[in-house]
Amino acid sequence: MIGAAQQGAIGAGASHLVSGHDPEHDSLERALADFTGRERALVFSTGYMANLGVITSLVDRGDLILQDRLNHASLIDAALLARSRDFKRYPHNDVESAAVALKRFRGEHPKAGAVIATDGVFSMDGDIAPVAALAELARAESAWLVVDDAHGLGVVGAEGRGVCEQQQLDQKAVPVLIGTFGKAFGTFGAFVAGESALIDWLIQSARTYIYTTAMPPPIAAATRRALQLVEQERWRREKLHELIRIFREGAERRGIAVMPSVTAIQPILCGSAAMALQASAYLRDHGFHVVAIRPPTVPEGSARLRITLNAHHQVDEIQRLLIALEGALAPMLTTDVST
Ligand SMILES: Cc1ncc(COP(=O)(O)O)c(C=O)c1O
Known part of the structure; x- marks a missing residue:
């Protein structure tokens, strides 16, 4: 270049x-x-x-x-x-x-x-x-x-x-x-x-x-x-897919409902825009940049956290993200996200 x-x-x-x-x-x-x-x-x-x-x-x-x-x-x-x-x-x-x-x-x-x-x-x-x-x-x-x-x-x-x-x-x-x-x-x-x-x-x-x-x-x-x-650098893709697997398995173990996806985009439904923004702010305070996606980008009532993984992420970062997600999503456990 x-x-x-x-x-x-x-x-x-x-x-x-x-x-x-x-x-x-x-x-x-x-x-x-x-x-x-x-x-x-x-x-x-x-x-x-x-x-x-x-x-x-x-x-x-x-x-x-x-x-x-x-x-x-x-x-x-x-x-x-x-x-x-x-x-x-x-x-x-x-x-x-x-x-x-x-x-x-x-x-x-x-x-x-x-x-x-x-x-x-x-x-x-x-x-x-x-x-x-x-x-x-x-x-x-x-x-x-x-x-x-x-x-x-x-x-x-x-x-x-x-x-x-x-x-x-x-x-x-x-x-x-x-x-x-x-x-x-x-x-x-x-x-x-x-x-x-x-x-x-x-x-x-x-x-x-x-x-x-x-x-x-x-x-x-x-x-x-x-x-x-x-x-040429196939390892990047292989590493990414390994990180996706680790993230999804860890989320399942912790009862975090990630939407069905085998790709780098791993969204978590929050329901209201306020809930998604609150969770995103919590994650930012804990060192993770996870964007809250809200209507009109997604349908009303389906605001979400959009976690995007890449080959530069490390396994320990994924583990720390999962722990932070538990805290970020805790308020949702008492709320029905489908409304
Ligand atoms: C599926 C899809 N198509 C097209 C685009 C637009 O591409 P560009 O950012 O190069 O305009 C995007 C996102 O930016 C996208 O996610």
Whole structure:
């Protein structure tokens, strides 16, 4: 990254299609295509912009957009911005409901386009989408499947290739794969990977790709280095999963109800926003930065502590966190968190 910065200015200087596209972007895109097993990849300046660009490019006026109710705000906003007036949200991870909505739409509009979009790992819940079942539905009903695997890439799957690796889904099954660099990669920006024709179409039509300054080339260089670490330093992932196991087993022993998640995101439901804030403040006073997530980010009545583990954490820190959590959550034991 320092080398890339020394060779030129930090900024790209212009949008990709004007003069901002740099060899560093090309190298990163090639490395990402290899890593994800897709034909090509396209770098976006942020994940928010990747999602806006992809969804608005894939749908037209008469098309259907079908999304998981708990999808990231950027996918939801993308659907609100898209030209389609038919935007439906199905209950969380409920493939049956998605199928009913899509089949009804197909019956009424046999020739119209349809897009199913889901997070791979849900950002506030930490659970994993049933992508294989959604892929089957998309195939049967000739719909696009868009998977935003911001929280899966680098973490899920033995090689860190995310939910597509975990559920053995290739480019045919998941034709539009989105990843972000602000999580496991530790940098900034995002990408979309898929068939060459899809990438060509996005370059021509995704307004959040066309009309914005390209990602700074040194960030692209740093991200390519981060990708090498994801590929080569498997121990980071193994350690993270060991920490997740220790945390969950310790929580269970102490009667701390952690939501079902095998990923780095380990949320604890508190119910009211006041309760979540109180628990977060208690943890801060005991040396732990655990954010209280409140409505409207999560549904009313489901405020939570969002514990996020990473490979730099140590086992003794997890043990101390569990002890602190007992104190933080003690007031809840006398309160019904479902209200
Ligand atoms: C699932 C998901 N998609 C997209 C984004 C947006 O990515 P970015 O921060 O790069 O805009 C985030 C979070 O930031 C996210 O959690």
